[in-house]
Amino acid sequence: MGNSDISIKETLQEDVKIPEIVNDSLDEAYDKIRKDEVRMKSLRSRSKKRLYRKLGVAAAAACMVLVLTGVFFVNPALAKDIPILGDLFGRIQEIRDNHPYPEKDKTAYENIAKHSEPVKDPTNVAEDQGITMTVSDAYCDGYDLYFTLSLQTGDEELNAADQLNLLCYRDGDPIAFSAWLYVNGEETCSTYTLSPAKSEEGLFVALVRVPAMNIEAGKFPEDVTVSMDIGAVGAQKFDEPYHEEIKNYERVGYKCVEGSWKLQFKASSDTSQNRTAKPEAENNGFVVEEVTLTPSNAHMILHIPAEWEPKNPAVVLMDTQGNRVQDESEKIIKNDDGTEVRYITFDHSDANDFVLQMYDKNGEPDENGGPRMIAEIPFSVE
Template identity: 20%
Template sequence: MKIHDEMSQISVPEDLDEKTYQSILSAEKTVQKNRFRKKCAWSVLSCLVIIFGIIHVANPAMAENIPIIGSVFSYIQDVIDFKGDYKKYATGTDERVQDHGITISMTEAYCDGANLFVSYVIESQKKFTEYSDNQIFQNQIGYEGITKIKSDDKIYSLNDCGAAGLTGKYVDENTFAGSQYFDLSGKEFPDQFQLEIYIYNVTLISENMKNQNISIWGQWKFSIPIQVNKEDVTMYEVNEWNEEYSIDEVIVTPIITTIKTTHPDIYRDNFNYDVLVYGDENGTEELTMQGFYDETKGVFKVSTKDIATDLYIYVIDESRMSKKKTDTDFREELEQRAIVRKVIHLQ
């Protein structure tokens, strides 16, 4: 039986609100096991596992008239963290779902083997400003749901890297264009897989944190085949060790450079472990955009567009450092006190 059929046969529980609340509490407890940091600010929304039947729209009139369909990544380049030539590598998709006056169109997808990028257009039959008297955040729309992939009868949960929502911007008063990216917590994606996304709440985020966010409840379900595109992807086996720390591997893709590390199991109760990345020998701008680690493994992300030719990687324990990252001579101390240091000359 196909996963579409399996999902559609599961009924929505009557006590949805209570189950949602309990799931949020459970998710918050689970996420505390991992350390996550991101240089840029974001709104964290809980991701829950609740499955619905979905109403598909065969010929929605609204999305077809939007000129950015098929080029969302290009349209939002100025506001997303990881910039790059998505158009060269992404594949167009054409799946749309409408419910409760909201049409969500999945427009493009690109998987480089280490990361998955998806773009959307969200359209409302009424103006987004009509949902609330409060000012809403202009560069993000949140959602609650579940994102998974299926390959060879195995299902894998996707890691949204701390931001359960779309980064982008409003095209007009009724339309938002945005994107989201995922990984498999450092694991490699299978060459082919089915992307399954189930959304049951679209959230308009209040610009003022004192005001309440606006939730639009509905049922939006997507299932599209994805073929990994490893064009212009280079893997560097590093295996640079010192003490019990190592830089294991560096994966350079057109959009994101991923650095995988290993460390001893001593960071359960503190945030001292970190990986810092610079683009040149004397640079002062630290490039790491996102990073997360568990008991012994770490995964850190850098925008490939920010790298010139060399990658300077430092593994540190902040308790061993005396300088602050903002100090002018921090880089000098970093050279002396980094536990592991490696320079990667990019091809």
């Protein structure tokens, strides 16, 4: 063990307790930690800042990213216990809170973090062109799959970006597309493009979400294998003007690094925290068939009568305290008889009692000049 390794180890020991079984050498300790034979526990939260001050960001990151026989490994269980990259969920929430248009409520983020599990596959890390990508934690409730994705690089030009777009080239096409994912071998896509946002110098993070409505089965099975094949990284700044001279600039940005990053990990679908009700509640032909509340979202199966299908009525979900539960996305199935079924995903809600309101947004306004309500359906989820 070199002097630098000894220095890092001594500094780590001030912040985490290393069991005797792994105290013989740093290499042996790393190997046992990676294999989950032992687990390192934080002694006190206030020591986290001291570790950063002593090691600095680059050296601290080196403690988490371990180079073993030329292959990069990360023990994802350390993501929440050792203040190296810090709590990735905390970083993601901080980025979310600072964004002018946050895409998800804070409570849902906290629930996802609480119920997530560390990824333990050695293929959850890929390194090429000086860029390391890591999947640390995963959460799946049967309806949505979330996982934390971090990207580390020492490239100064890439580090000047606000976000990095993960891209792929297909069948010799010179145009780069947003990278896709595979769930149990089935090609699918995430809700948002794979674009980790800058957290600090050298580190970009993202919470990736894959809805089950994007896969054929409509729900995730108990055992899920996720794989990604990323072929390029494009760097973008939010305040940069559009560069027409750069082909495909909206994806590749001001700098694009081509390479090969193959990631694969396993996740388990845990439905134990879900609450499901089948109210079969009806009003004016509209039927709320099923509602499921998960730690991250609310999901509804809604039937639209044939006479209203062409008018595309608007859906508003309220809890009985008067709070609107915003809809996020929907999948529509049109039936031969003219009716349709909507599979709607809403924001997370802890409520038990709700009211679904349907509005004719294209018809004559009501007495107040607003859209006319055409149905109101109360229901409960215990």
